Amino acid sequence: MPDQHPVFRRVLLKASGEALMGEQKFGIDVSVADRIAADISEARSMGVEVAVVIGGGNIFRGVAVASAGGDRVTGDHMGMLATVINSLALRTSLMKMGIESVVLSAIAMPEICESFSQRQATAYMDQGKVVIFAGGTGNPFFTTDSAAALRAAEIGADALFKGTQVDGVYSADPKKDPTAKRYERITHAEVLQHDLAIMDTAAIALARENDIPIIVYSIHEQGGFGEILRGGGRCTIVSDK
Numbered sequence: 001m002p003d004q005h006p007v008f009r010r011v012l013l014k015a016s017g018e019a020l021m022g023e024q025k026f027g028i029d030v031s032v033a034d035r036i037a038a039d040i041s042e043a044r045s046m047g048v049e050v051a052v053v054i055g056g057g058n059i060f061r062g063v064a065v066a067s068a069g070g071d072r073v074t075g076d077h078m079g080m081l082a083t084v085i086n087s088l089a090l091r092t093s094l095m096k097m098g099i100e101s102v103v104l105s106a107i108a109m110p111e112i113c114e115s116f117s118q119r120q121a122t123a124y125m126d127q128g129k130v131v132i133f134a135g136g137t138g139n140p141f142f143t144t145d146s147a148a149a150l151r152a153a154e155i156g157a158d159a160l161f162k163g164t165q166v167d168g169v170y171s172a173d174p175k176k177d178p179t180a181k182r183y184e185r186i187t188h189a190e191v192l193q194h195d196l197a198i199m200d201t202a203a204i205a206l207a208r209e210n211d212i213p214i215i216v217y218s219i220h221e222q223g224g225f226g227e228i229l230r231g232g233g234r235c236t237i238v239s240d241k
């Protein structure tokens with residue numbers, strides 16, 4: 001039986017926007033948001049503080065505008081707004097479960113949610129609230145993976161969990177290469193050196209510089225988050241230690 005004690009005290013969960021679609025082709029499947037909220041609830045019941053960054057890929061990606069001949073910066077603004085929509089959906093799911101949560105946006109929109117500040121974020125976390133960081137980094141040409149690494153560093157997270165479509169880091173994209181091998185552990189430097197495209201390089205580099213391990217696991221695995229927090233589960237640990 002795995003150790004019941006959490007390995008981490010405070011974590012940042014990066015939840016894939018694309019996963020929020022569920023079986024749909026676009027938008028938000030509320031049952032997926034509810035399941036992610038249940039995973040967060042389990043982590044909290046283990047005494048782990050959780051902050052969240054959600055992607056926007058289920059609604060909009062900036063590159064889609066650029067590749068259609070439009071302006072990339074405008075496309076990225078649209079993508080960042082998509083992450084706000086997803087953040088509000090997750091807050092709704094958490095509220096339904098009776099979990100206090102707050103959305104802090106990198107882009108000011110006071111009628112909808114509070115603006116991000118590092119001090120406010122850590123104050124809310126200290127009060128036991130789940131903090132959802134919306135709007136990415138607030139800057140175009142970045143991704144929510146980079147936002148996740150940045151916010152993880154700012155709140156002093158012990159680990160960055162990347163809940164994604166695959167169950168770890170592979171020697172190549174497992175969706176394209178069925179012979180790709182999964183790593184149990186790998187260093188940040190190796191991920192960068194071998195160009196393993198599980199996250200963008202800015203995110204990996206930022207996590208490395210700040211000594212933050214990245215744990216890559218499948219967000220589709222119900223209870224997977226909790227299992228890893230208990231010291232088991234299926235994942236790849238990206239760490240220099």
Ligand SMILES: Nc1ncnc2c1ncn2[C@@H]1O[C@H](COP(=O)(O)OP(=O)(O)O)[C@@H](O)[C@H]1O
Nearest residue numbers: 016018164165168169170172173175196197198
């Ligand atoms: N070396 C690799 N190991 C694992 N996944 C990889 C790798 N290279 C590319 N990928 C792809 O990266 C995807 C996850 O990254 P991303 O598209 O940013 O997802 P998310 O929706 O979680 O932000 C996976 O679905 C996988 O197909």
Ligand SMILES: O=c1ccn([C@@H]2O[C@H](COP(=O)(O)OP(=O)(O)O)[C@@H](O)[C@H]2O)c(=O)[nH]1
Nearest residue numbers: 017055056057062076079136137142143144
């Ligand atoms: O700091 C950021 C974070 C996100 N985005 C935009 O928001 C979109 C959605 O984020 P992402 O692609 O990271 O979402 P995910 O792949 O996790 O669903 C991106 O494509 C970008 O257009 C951005 O411009 N700056």
